[in-house]
Amino acid sequence: xxxxxxxxxxxxxxxxxxxxxxxxxxxxxxxxxxxxxxxxxxxxxxxxxxxxxxxxxxxxxxxxxxxxxxxxxxxxxxxxxxxxxxxxxxxxxxxxxxxxxxxxxxxxxxxxxxxxxxxxxxxxxxxxxxxxxxxxxxxxxxxxxxxxxxxxxxx
Numbered sequence: 400x401x402x403x404x405x406x407x408x409x410x411x412x413x414x415x416x417x418x419x420x421x422x423x424x425x426x427x428x429x430x431x432x433x434x435x436x437x438x439x440x441x442x443x444x445x446x447x448x449x450x451x452x453x454x455x456x457x458x459x460x461x462x463x464x465x466x467x468x469x470x471x472x473x474x475x476x477x478x479x480x481x482x483x484x485x486x487x488x489x490x491x492x493x494x495x496x497x498x499x500x501x502x503x504x505x506x507x508x509x510x511x512x513x514x515x516x517x518x519x520x521x522x523x524x525x526x527x528x529x530x531x532x533x534x535x536x537x538x539x540x541x542x543x544x545x546x547x548x549x550x551x552x553x554x
Contacts, residue, residue, distance in 0.1 A: 440506055440507050440508060440509075440513075440514020440515055440516050440519055441504065441505070441506050441514070441516070441519060442504075442505050442516065442519035442520040442522070442523045443502060443503065443504040443505070443523070444502070444503055444523050444527065445496065445500060445501070445502045445503075446500070446501050446502075446503060446526075446527065446530055447499055447500055448499065448500075448501055448530055448534075449498065449499060449501065450477070450478070450493055450495045450501045452501075452530060452533065453493055453501040453503055453526065453530065454478065454480075454493055455529075455533070456526045456527075456529035456530040456533065457480065457491050457493065457503060457522070457526045457529075458480070459525075459526075459529040460522050460525035460526040460528075460529055461480075461482050461489070461491075461522070463525055463529075464484070464521070464522065464525060465484065466482045466483065466484040466487075466489060467482060467483055467484075468480060468481070468482050469481045469482055469483050476494060476495055477492060477493050477494040477495055478492075478493045479491070479492050479493075480492075480493070484518075486509055486510070487507055487508065487509050487515060487518060488507075488508045489505065489506070489507050489508075489518070489519075489522065490505070490506040490507075490508075491503065491504070491505050491522070492504040492505075492506075503523060503526055505519040505520075505522045505523050506519060507519040507522070
């Protein structure tokens with residue numbers, strides 16, 4: 400009976416040692432993801448809108464979140480807007496892809512070397528909402544097209 404218990408204990412130890420390796424690997428993957436989340440701090444999205452429209456929406460998002468624009472600079476193909484919040488430095492990069500496609504890349508730094516991914520993501524989402532509102536407002540004030548009028552009068 401003692402031999403059977405010893406064999407059962409030995410089998411359990413062998414099986415559990417395999418689980419330990421898997422658990423440590425998963426823990427390592429989780430830790431690296433959390434570290435990336437805190438150190439990366441970059442959110443980006445491409446919008447189907449002109450650079451001017453995305454710029455206006457981005458500035459509106461900054462204002463809506465209580466942040467102030469500090470400065471801006473242009474480069475060949477785009478613009479970088481620098482903004483501030485209490486304990487945060489924000490950098491918005493607008494890159495013109497085509498006449499009607501613009502990439503918005505937001506970096507949010509909190510503290511000396513830590514990044515704030517949540518704030519960067521929220522700024523991109525707020526800019527998207529501002530663009531959606533602008534498109535909706537523009538569509539509601541645009542008169543019907545001539546093609547729509549011609550279709551209705553062909554009877």
